[in-house]
Amino acid sequence: MQALRAEDPEELGGHRLLARLGAGGMGVVYLARTADGTPVALKVIRAEYAADPGFRARFRREVRLATGLGGRWVVAVTAADTEARAPWLATAFVPGPSLAEAVDGLGPLPPESVTVLGARLALALGELHAVDLVHRDVKPGNILLVPDGPRLIDFGIAKGAGATALTAPDAVVGTPGYLSPEQARTRGGEVGPASDLFSLGCVLAYAATGRRPFGTGDAPVVLYRTVHEPPDRTGLSQLPAPLRSVIDGCLAKEPALRPTAAEVRSALTHDDHRDEGPAPATDWLPPAVLRLVAERSARALDPPPRTAGPIVPESPNTLTAQGFSRRRLLTIGSSAAAVLAASGAGAAVLLTRGHPAAGGAGHDVPTHTLALHADLTGSQRTLGKAQQRGALFAVAAHNARNDVNYRLALSSYDDGGDAARAREIARRVLAAPSVSAVIGPSTTVGARAAAPLYAAASIPVVLVSVDDATAGLSTTSLRTLCVTRASDSSQTLSILSYLTRNRPTHRTAVVQDRAAGETAADINRNLVATPPSGGTVTTHQVAADTSDFGPAVAHALATHPQAVVFAGTSPRRAAACARALVAARFTGAVAGFEPVMRGDFLSAAGQAAEGWVFEAPYTEAQSAGTTAAKAFTAAYRARYGEAPGRWSAEAYDAVGLIGRALDGLGTTTAIEPAQVAEGLFRLSYDGVAKPIRFDQGTTHTMDPANTAFLYQARGGTFRFLGRYDQVRAVKTQ
Template identity: 80%
Template sequence: MQALRAEDPEHLGGHRLLARLGAGGMGVVYLARTGEGTPVALKVIRAEYAADPAFRARFRREVRLATGLTGRWVVAVTAADTEAREPWLATAFVPGPSLAEAVDGLGQLPASAVVTLGARLAETLGELHAVDLVHRDVKPGNILLVPDGPRLIDFGIAKGAGATALTAPDAVVGTPGYLSPEQTRTRGGEVGPASDLFSLGCVLAYAATGRRPFGTGEAPAVLYRTVHEPPDPTGLDQLPPSLRTVIDACLAKDPALRPSAAEVRAALTDEQRKNDSLLPMPDWLPPAVLRLVAERSARALDPPPRTAGPEPLNMPSVKGSSRRRMLAIGSSAAAALAASGTGAAVLLTRGHTATTGSHRTLPTHTLALHADLTGTQKSLGQAQERGARLAVAAHNARASSGYRLALTSYDDGGDPARARETARRIVAARSVSAVVGPSTTTGARAAAPLYAAASLPVVLVSADDDGLTTTELRTLCVTRASGSSRTLPVLFYLTRSRPSSRTAIIQDRAAGETAADIVRNLVETPPAGGTVTVHQVAAVKADFGPVVAQALAAGPQAVVYGGTSPRRAAACARALAGARFAGAAVGFEPVMRAEFLTTAGPAAEGWVLEAPYTQAQSEHTAAARAFTAAYRTRYGVPPGQWSAEAYDAVGLIARAIDALGTNGTIEPAQVAERLFHTSYAGVAKPIRFEPGATHAMDPANTAFLYQVKDGAFRFLGRYDQVG
């Protein structure tokens, strides 16, 4: 909750505005009170979106549908103006977190709470279906948790069974991971009540286990698993049999085999009675969730005063002192320092200015670097910190800049639990406009949901986005090439740089789905338009000799190792050398470890490997030379791995802030939204994002090639520029 700004209205539609609950690219949500003093959440849509006839039609429909609902477990619209220049609607204020916030931040719910959750949601869905409505987006983010029961929200894409969707003909309506198979197939077409029951099954499985039943990752992969594969059973065996039965029945691929909402409600109510667990409603939630509700309710009763100008400056943090205590002692400390003549450093809050005497400084936007700075991958984290600090210094040195940047580093030690705690600290700081990192994949998986829940943009530099989905984590901005596009540089190399009309792939089954993806991509798009043969080596075998011999019998001009193990890649290299193979040998970045070089020995010479990071000191562009010189001057060594990419991440954030303008405060949610509409010609690579809901980075020209020469990995260049 944030103070109202000077530009915010005092009243709107008979409501007195009290505070900001959130803001994004599409509008602002306020805490307000009716003339009778009832608290409401009032959502105002920006005029540029309201000017779109399709968007306004959807908004009118959301208001109409939500106004007509009277069920206990829905959040009703209390007032609205759909025709205003900036249309708005007011709903009852619900101080609870979403189910997504609760599970991602605090862990899965106890089985008794999941039973209650399911019974109440089934009751609500039954009421919708009785009036011929299908919600079509039942997901954790649309379910709020409060002591008297859950609330289902967001009826913007709900519709009657025969209605026409206000979407593009090929659009997927809903949220991947919670869509029914028929929603995935029909793409905006007609779906029935059974679709909501499938989504309910996904929600209950997630609430009970903390896991999404069809996994995470890019939307196409999640949708494929939803249609063709069984749900992840992990953790479901520990549930009461009747709850497990309900979840399994809801997740049936065939809509005709799923139960109705009334049947689900009856089964879960029987489970409550059987176990004598009909607890009073305030006791259905875990204590940690209840505390979160209490904190939000308290803030709603005592909203912050309107900000008339720049917010008071925060004193620098002192070990052992909380932020609240520092705010409390700020004025007296400042007076004491002034009296003694001692200078004091200040940390500027987000987007505001500082005043020293008659001199007014520029606004400052604080960035947080979230990295492993002391753990097993500290070298990567430290290199990123150095690159980010150089970018901040370069920005602040520009006389034309209308604001300054500040960088604060946070260390999670490479531990997922510490990564979550670090994310909570950064979110609580409130001065942070964007996050660079986490630097590790495990840290990103742990922290990204917390940043998304707080609408804080997080720019991933080195962490693989495997297990994360930008479709669901709407503030997650991934600036490294996705693992799904790793074959593009290899295809380019074997088509243009060293053409291979006959290519053999050694599919290392120890690499599982990664190896299968490599094979699938290269078979569907053969290098040089030629032929591809596939030769599998078992996951438990270390002898690559027979498989390599089989592959070479086809007379390939190139051999691709489709795997991720440096040790097993070395075994493949030794087998190729033993057979005196003289063609191109190609692999992928996970192989680029010292173990590959030492285990393969001379057999590694000449191997070419793709990687998603550059080596700036070996680049020949003016930007790379300038970056390398600045890095050497400041740190005395060549740029470390991923340092140039971190430098570019700061530049991308600054470009987004530039586009938003420097007049007034800029909210993190605005930065997050703007990032995906921003292109940036970085030191390492061009950064731009594909249009649409996935927010995926355009993979073209974003990966690099290395070759083993004299027992070391030598940089060849960006894959599209290697001759």
């Protein structure tokens, strides 16, 4: 929502204008109030378009069709003037987000929500079809989500079964990816109600999985898949049988094989007839979507004051001392398409169909698709879903800006943590010509299998949580591999800083657990080569076939160390070391590394764990004290209702890094992924989590300085201390 400008009228057709909801190339949508105070969305068409007889005819038809519809799940036209120099129409104001905004920004809806969505949309389509109308553009952007149910909007291209389309003879009427095979084949010719059911199947599949059944990319490619290839059914097998059966039936290539709207409604409401009446506010939508509705409803009651001149857009990546500005916090994740959609039936017509506008820029802009490759259902799904949320949030934040020159889209791919599936996913991503970059894979197994395939195709692949060396990968040979986490080889930097700056240590003992192999040996070598405070380091090894750390600890303490570093990866073996240190009455500093930061260490060590300090390559944004982290956390909580998960902030930064590379390539749509990769390594990017800078030599590895974090075991948990270079004081035992 934006303030009215000096050139905007104060009143139109008895409606008082309050604010701008959005603007497109063909007009402006306002928030307005009727004489009795009822909020409406009022769409005004620019006079130059209204002068086109064909355009005015389409506008008259839209008003006529929408005015004649009385179903509960469609948005009604409340007033209009189709003959004015600048024609306009007013519709009921619907403050909810579009389905596209909700899924792109918050992830797929739960199956029970999709079931209700399908039943109520089927009811709406059934009412259309009963009066011999076919909507012809059923898509996520034309579906608004509010607490009592969805609303179907945009009847600008709906038409009767025998009517002549007001389009060019070879035009495709509808949105590629959601239109039916017969729409793609007939090029604007006659289609029947079954076409809307195919589109409904695409919508429900997208709502349930976050994936478009016929992929993304250039329109001709998507249209070809729609006509000739089976839909992508990834994730559908996990849905309840009635919902899965409805989606499969709707996606049949032949119209005669699809169910009718009444049959869909019956299949999805056989034991639930709530679509007939009001639903409670918490009945069908997830809490995060309900929060968006509440925020927009509140903003409608308090519109911004009129400005005296043009609005100055916010600068990109601006995070104020209070976090996001209030406007951005409440609208984060919105696109202009969603803002326009939220304003009612007529609003979405302002957009060029099949090419959504972005960020309130007021013109069509190119869309660049990012692929998230992660384990979303396997043993490391928590990590993968955290990265998915962070990336989705970053995409939504980019699209919410007023000054964007391109729109971002995110397609998520789940490899389940399996190497074979990771390779299959990589091949699918590479078959989608519109992907500009890949974020992930999120696991070592997935990265080892898929990263070489991406690099061979010159696709930039940004590893957020995987250490390339651990995965057996090389940024020297894989020229588009971009690793944005601190490597295991540099993990001693943060402990070295801690034992030099925070707990000045001149005598350090390393307890090297040989069960950890080369990892422990590397830690020991690094500390011996660069001792904390320029002092001395002694090494005390523990054989892999023993769990008795007492002798090694006794030898270590005989050197009178001020600090002990556990060089190992096993939480339980680290706990044995901790117990041995307490038994020997050691009171100095003790440090370890992230693989030990597990519940097993705390439970097995008990009180002996207290005070241990650990290095980790990820932040805890909600505990960080920086302005950027506070703003990120506040906005993340507002969107998801909980604190950011581990690696969420890093995934958010990965999108920002890629966006910065795209910024450097201008607004052209003809951007090759290899160009994006080249741009990545030339950047210096200060992210929410850490600064990201790369070596300009042949390795283009990330500069490890100031990129790792410290945690401390205290009170039965691991407490975040901060980025190692920003930690000022550490509580001792």
